Amino acid sequence: MITVLTGDCRDVLRTLADGSFDCIIVDPPYGETSLPWDRRVVGWPAAVRRLLKPTGSMWVFGSQRMFLECAAEFDGWKLAQDIVWEKHNGTGLFADRFRRVHEHALQFYLSDAKWGSVYKDPQYTNDARARTVRKKGRPAQWIGATGETVYRSEDGGPRLMRSVIFARSEHGRAVHPTQKPIEIVEPLLLYSCPPSGAVLDPFAGSGTVGLVAARHQRDCTLVEANEEFWPVIQDRMANDAPLFADPALSNPGPGD
Template sequence: MKTRAPRNRTLDLTPEERDRFLQQLVCLERTISAADILNKTICQDVLVALSYLPPNFVDLLIVDPPYNLTKDFNGKVFKQCDRATYADWLDSWIAQLIPLLKPSASAYFCADWATSTAMYPVLEKHFLIKNRITWEREKGRGAQANWKNASEDIWFCTVSDRHTFNVDAVKLKRQVMAPYRNSAGQPKDWDDSGPEHYRLTHPSNLWTDITVPFWSMSENTDHPTQKPEKLIAKLILASSSPNDVVLDPFLGSGTTSVVAKKLGRQYVGIEQNVDYCCLAEKRLVLADIDPTIQGYADGVFWERNTLAVRNRPPKTIPPKS
């Protein structure tokens, strides 16, 4: 384990935890049923694993693939390539995902601005593209001769026009700066029950309320492209129902599976890196201890920095019985 500063809450694995969680991982060698892999982490190359998965079992697909950038994922380097080569790589596994989806399934694909341009034509071949979400990624380095890259995209796709979208589950609680009352003196579209004035607003495709995980957040890991739990929670709540199956074929350190578990969904995650898989398993255990999601409380999403962060003692894994 790395030596961390006292207040650093980044999750690590002890050698004992790694050995323990390694025993829980799944590696597929034949076609299996959905029941064999529900709520499991598959530690395997995605192109191999997909060929063994059963048809029509996924309600929601969440995909955060390597962007077309040279990036080191714990020793395995994804190398940037030309746009055509990257598009062919995308199509090689997206085509294998399609048979796994139910006719009513939805899918979300994460991308940066450059990856989006290569991804869109591939998605258009296989899905109905409903929207492009752009979210503010406030972390990142400035540039001397270019605009700082502070946003990412998520493509919202469906298999058909018969899909789930729970708009009331993903409303944003915003502070009202100039509250308006009707002629009877009653609040119009806002709540005056507390010292601060808020109203619930319909979700748009521009998200500015997301905080990227960092060292003082208990969900933080050393994964280089970890997505925030709050971000994934919006996708899951909007496009699935309790007990639905959520699949993430590039699980990384486990955020999709963790959030699915916290929100009462079933999950399947695929990740080829053993350490990330074990870290995902650790986070899944911790989700039983603390099921909260930063920025999401009382059934609504709050604007960034408007929901007080609760001070909690460091989380620990209970000993195996």
């Protein structure tokens, strides 16, 4: 079931029950431009914290600048890992710097939880090359301590998905100014949300997280403050992926 709730996420989230979600995927405003919609929303990481199950985690899209300047906002969270979304086109914010062709997505989990108990389903790509790798054991004080292992792969076989993921941006076809492609959202959701689980997106935009959740039979709650995008979400759910459209999609409306 895909549910769309409308209004400022900090107000809407107060109406949701503790521990309702297995995963949160969020693309908040980065606050790096003078555009009216690009204003940081103070307090949202604290607002979503109680909604996550102890075994859950949260993926946050952002820039390095945003994460550094907003570090205090993530009090109560632990950083698990980061991925880099490599885009086919760059952002020309400054002509005197390297052209930025990437964004980050950082995974957090609750500070009072243990990483070993957090749900995870490692993702794979089928582009391995044939080789045999022998790894020495790592002592206990190392992160990811392991015994000695031997790994063999075959041409075209599976290999663990890399932390740099290329996906074409939605430039030229997006219906939202910061619309993320399905190809970058999908592996994060599948990694972090168990089958039949529930995912939350408090900055839904045009509803990409909802599309991915519907495709993989996860429940999803979308929160969007800008009423301009409420019908956009409905339209995308019905037309962008008609085979996966959820007939139980809740209609957005004031006060939901």
